[in-house]
Amino acid sequence: MRVRFAPSPTGLLHVGNARTALINFLAARKLQGSFVLRIDDTDRERSKLEYEEAILEDLEWLGIGHHLMVRQTERVDRHRAAAELLKGKGLLYPAYETTEELERRRKRALALKQPPVYDRAALRLSSEERTALEAQGRRPHWRFRLSQTKVRWHDLVRGEVEIDTAHLSDPVLIRADGSFLYTLPSVVDDIELAVTHIIRGEDHVTNTAVQIEIFAALAEQLPMFAHFPLLVGVGGEALSKRLGSLSLRQMREEGVEAQALFAYLARIGTSEPVALAGAEELAAGFDFAKIGRAPAHFDPAELAGLSARLLHGLDYEMVRARLAALGVGGGRAFWQAVQPNLTRMSDVVDLWRLVEGPIVPCIEDGELAQMAAALLPAEPFDDDTWSQWTGALAARSGRKGRELFRPLRLALTGLEHGPELKKLLPLIGRDKVLARLEGKSV
Numbered sequence: 001m002r003v004r005f006a007p008s009p010t011g012l013l014h015v016g017n018a019r020t021a022l023i024n025f026l027a028a029r030k031l032q033g034s035f036v037l038r039i040d041d042t043d044r045e046r047s048k049l050e051y052e053e054a055i056l057e058d059l060e061w062l063g064i065g066h067h068l069m070v071r072q073t074e075r076v077d078r079h080r081a082a083a084e085l086l087k088g089k090g091l092l093y094p095a096y097e098t099t100e101e102l103e104r105r106r107k108r109a110l111a112l113k114q115p116p117v118y119d120r121a122a123l124r125l126s127s128e129e130r131t132a133l134e135a136q137g138r139r140p141h142w143r144f145r146l147s148q149t150k151v152r153w154h155d156l157v158r159g160e161v162e163i164d165t166a167h168l169s170d171p172v173l174i175r176a177d178g179s180f181l182y183t184l185p186s187v188v189d190d191i192e193l194a195v196t197h198i199i200r201g202e203d204h205v206t207n208t209a210v211q212i213e214i215f216a217a218l219a220e221q222l223p224m225f226a227h228f229p230l231l232v233g234v235g236g237e238a239l240s241k242r243l244g245s246l247s248l249r250q251m252r253e254e255g256v257e258a259q260a261l262f263a264y265l266a267r268i269g270t271s272e273p274v275a276l277a278g279a280e281e282l283a284a285g286f287d288f289a290k291i292g293r294a295p296a297h298f299d300p301a302e303l304a305g306l307s308a309r310l311l312h313g314l315d316y317e318m319v320r321a322r323l324a325a326l327g328v329g330g331g332r333a334f335w336q337a338v339q340p341n342l343t344r345m346s347d348v349v350d351l352w353r354l355v356e357g358p359i360v361p362c363i364e365d366g367e368l369a370q371m372a373a374a375l376l377p378a379e380p381f382d383d384d385t386w387s388q389w390t391g392a393l394a395a396r397s398g399r400k401g402r403e404l405f406r407p408l409r410l411a412l413t414g415l416e417h418g419p420e421l422k423k424l425l426p427l428i429g430r431d432k433v434l435a436r437l438e439g440k441s442v
């Protein structure tokens with residue numbers, strides 16, 4: 001089994017592409033297949049190396065590795081050879097219409113309430129007419145001659161699919177400048193790289209009918225196809241590729257955890273509930289039959305919640321290096337103190353400030369602060385220090401509950417809410433606690 005993920009390096013990966021990559025990845029894992037990363041860079045004007053690099057980086061971040069990577073531009077000779085073969089079979093024919101001519105015909109067809117399907121006028125040109133057109137300097141583009149029959153396949157998600165290619169225009173495979181459009185190179189590469197499963201969004205269903213006809217002309221065997229419904233927004237709106245906020249890049253900057261995104265994209269739109277499962281478990285449970293026929297709803301808030309929950313469950317060892325990279329100390333004790341308060345990893349930076357200082361204490365109740373300073377136990381502090389201290393303070397001051405804890409929190413952290421003080425206290429340490437109780441910014 002072999003799958004491929006075939007992004008065009010014309011922009012950043014967005015959640016939609018990432019989901020395609022992920023479904024391919026899970027299918028390959030489940031069925032012990034290999035994963036090919038194919039860079040669809042035939043559009044030379046729009047393809048950029050920086051996007052290719054970003055795609056590689058983003059996939060790695062998401063935890064999607066590949067066994068093989070190919071660039072379509074490096075395989076143009078193969079695409080040309082296939083085109084010659086199709087010409088030899090009479091399946092690829094030159095057409096000379098300009099864009100304007102085609103547009104005029106399309107409008108005419110629409111006005112006559114006819115389907116705007118290419119009329120194959122080019123097929124009827126005599127060789128003299130062709131020579132005459134070429135003598136005028138017209139360069140042909142090349143169209144694939146569809147069978148105009150019903151193409152059928154068993155789709156692993158959609159079940160039996162039937163598309164009548166009589167309703168489609170013969171697709172242009174080669175532009176007048178000799179460059180290839182996506183359709184043919186994709187088939188050639190899928191054949192030559194021995195891709196067994198083409199797994200992609202349902203926006204490619206019609207392409208598949210065309211591509212199956214090209215496969216039939218070039219190969220012995222057809223791959224399997226799976227077309228899953230696309231991602232839509234919470235309200236059912238289309239997720240546009242251009243929405244930067246849905247790029248992996250942006251989500252990463254906003255603090256979404258890769259593992260959470262992985263788990264989220266693995267399950268939305270399936271019959272299984274979204275859960276914080278690991279890659280192995282998600283792959284083991286993967287099944288095309290679990291992918292629903294309705295669009296999958298992408299909800300950034302649900303993802304953010306999942307990402308926070310993931311952080312709440314991470315062991316210190318798993319985040320040690322990331323904490324160090326963020327300049328945060330305090331070891332395991334600090335991590336455990338602040339972990340439940342995180343919505344994203346970078347929150348640790350501000351929380352570390354509460355320990356390290358300086359913070360601006362807020363002394364709401366001077367009398368209580370003085371009493372608290374007098375009753376503060378000697379070091380070493382441990383997990384019980386807080387309850388001993390506040391127990392004594394409650395007895396002495398006669399205050400309890402919010403009246404007692406709010407002024408203490410404000411004095412020690414300058415904030416109304418935050419991590420458990422019981423855990424922060426030993427980290428802040430006696431000297432700083434005393435200074436803060438005096439209102440000093442330390």
Ligand code: GLU
Pocket residue numbers: 006007008040182186199200204
């Ligand atoms: N480059 C194509 C795309 O991004 C690949 C489609 C396919 O999977 O064949 O839409």
